[in-house]
Amino acid sequence: MPSSTPPLQSAVARERWRARAQAWLPWVVWAVAVIAEVLTGSDTRLGPVLAAVPPLVAVAHGWRAVLVSGLAATLTQQAFLYVVEAAETGTWTTAMTAMSGVTLASALSAAARVRRERQVQELHDVVGGMQRALLHPLPPELGGYRIAGFYQAAHSDARVGGDFYEALETPHGLRVVLGDVSGKGLPAVDATVTLLGAFREAAYEEADLGRVALVMDRALRRRQRISEDHRFATALIVEAGADGRLRMVNCGHVRPRLVDARGAREVALPTYGLLGLFHLVPKGLPEPVAHTLAPGESLLVVTDGVTEARGERRDFFDLAAFLTGPAPRQSPVALKEALLDALARHTRGHLSDDAAALVLTPGEGGVTRAGGTDARQEG
Template identity: 60%
Template sequence: MPSRFSSPLFAEPGEVPGAARLPLALPWLVWALLILAEILSSHEVRFSPVLAVVPPLVAIAYGWPVVVASGALAWVTQLGFLWLDPPTWVGIGPLTTAIGIVGVTVASAIGSVGRRRGEARIQHMRSQAGGVQRALLRPIPPQIGGYRVSGFYQAAEHDARVGGDFYEALETPFGLRIVLGDVSGKGLAAVDATVTLLGAFREAAEREEDPAAVARWMDRSLTRRQMATGDHRFATALIVEAHPGGRLRFVNCGHILPWLVDADGARELPLPPGALLGLFDHLLTEPLGTVSHTLPPGTSLLTVTDGVTEARDARGAFYDPGRALHAQGLGACPTDVKRAVLIGLARHTGGRLSDDAAALVLARADEQTDEETAG
């Protein structure tokens, strides 16, 4: 599994397909239209002064050498206008226009240099964010603990790369343990809470025999963070312990119900709702327990965050993974299930998410398909 689950199916927030090409073509289109307007206009109307808009438009998308070249092109075009249609009297108008073109070109070139430096800083920040993501959300092997795993992660804030959703899969003395969760809110505080929860899970998963004790460890860690920072955000999480033969144990901490996906479609797996992490002391009225199920052969377990189920289309309708997976003939191949959810989500939202979205798919390795074996 790659270190980043994010997918090119999703665009950056606010990005419109094809819009990136417009700044590249706009200055030359304006220049061509000005030439056409000058040729077709009457003697009394002059378009030479408007040529000064070409260098600023070029500066939006190009570097300073192209900006300077566009300024020279605008000046040469002005001379061409004067040659084709000489003025009836000599004034300072052409000289003023030339001076204006030079001044605007210099200012645009300086602005272009500043823009390129800003883009370099942003690229550096993106690289740093990618490093944080790789350290925080570590890659999960495609096969671990007798199970095959596939999934995706997509932050709504593209430049952030890391948001409030988190995941982990560890092979422990007690079996394969997986967690998928979602911290409330967004921003750096949500990332900090994610660090706290992942650290607690990684520590407790290796020490605690009972998966419910792992959840309590995570809750205590988040509660201590709340007291230390004054930030009282909470989190949902689904903890899964997987054993050979498809035996699964679940601890649901207020998370979205998982789906069982087979050749006929997907159906929700009923689990008690549990209590939210960080709120056990306020919401738990009885000891936290585990629920056991068996993952049948030819079936995958799909877990998602609310960024998937609450994703809306243009009409405001929510995305339904169960409906999207109906009658697709999926089941034992986690990669196929992941791909179907990812493609369906991208089509439903038009490639733009309003919240972080993550999914993990689990299937028994003893049911490996011929396709995956060949791959």
């Protein structure tokens, strides 16, 4: 599951260019002030402009660089004053005191920024490592189906989200889940751990797909009571049989799409309720909806990080338009890569929320149908 594409790489390049610009800006200001001072003569005094150099250095450098820049700016300012015959001792003292104060404040600011960035990076590494351990790469084939997908983290420091997925070959067939925990940060990751653990256990033990959803809901509710963190989650749970038959339970999730050579259509899949909030729904288990994949048909499942990804004009990513366009459909990997590229182009590599998607397609040998019946919606 690659996490970078050419559009994302170009976004990284832009970030690097911006960082270089911030690093060089204070020295450009210093050089311009010196050149302008020399060219304009004694009529125009640009020494005060040099007071901007240490704060600009503090934006991209550490406190040592700020002190060096402050010393350079101070010496340059004193040289400017030296050429002014009217410069008195009081003027020198005032200029020196002001520049020293600005430099000291900028150095303290730079030290605090570096310390904060280090803490954020450490937290991001810890949380990101936890999430990578949870969301291990899916095998290209499992249970007679080809699988492809991606998880793309939002570009927002350590605000890691709660998108999750899993695919397991069980005695009841291939079982897949794609979900999204509300909120971000460590609590969202902790809720993800709870839900994935519940799914991995229930997928093997529970024959009824509705009970798998119920076990996940109960696990999340126990976590809510223990932690007093009342976040919920959406999820789509899929059971894929060897005959191409799918059984699906939608727990408040984005509806899946059926993709074939002609285009795509949304599955008419009713929503039962959000995980962690089943107690607000009338009694009874979620009822799975059945569908049999037609030859050449794939199931595409995404999180709302895909459908609600915003572009430069704050417009949402149009998944329907992407699927009706020239999107490659010859394999799950090709469709996944095309979707990831289109998403990166739309957002210019800056997702505001985590995004995940899965594509499920019958294996190369096709699916077996009892009696050779055609694929139809069955519920």
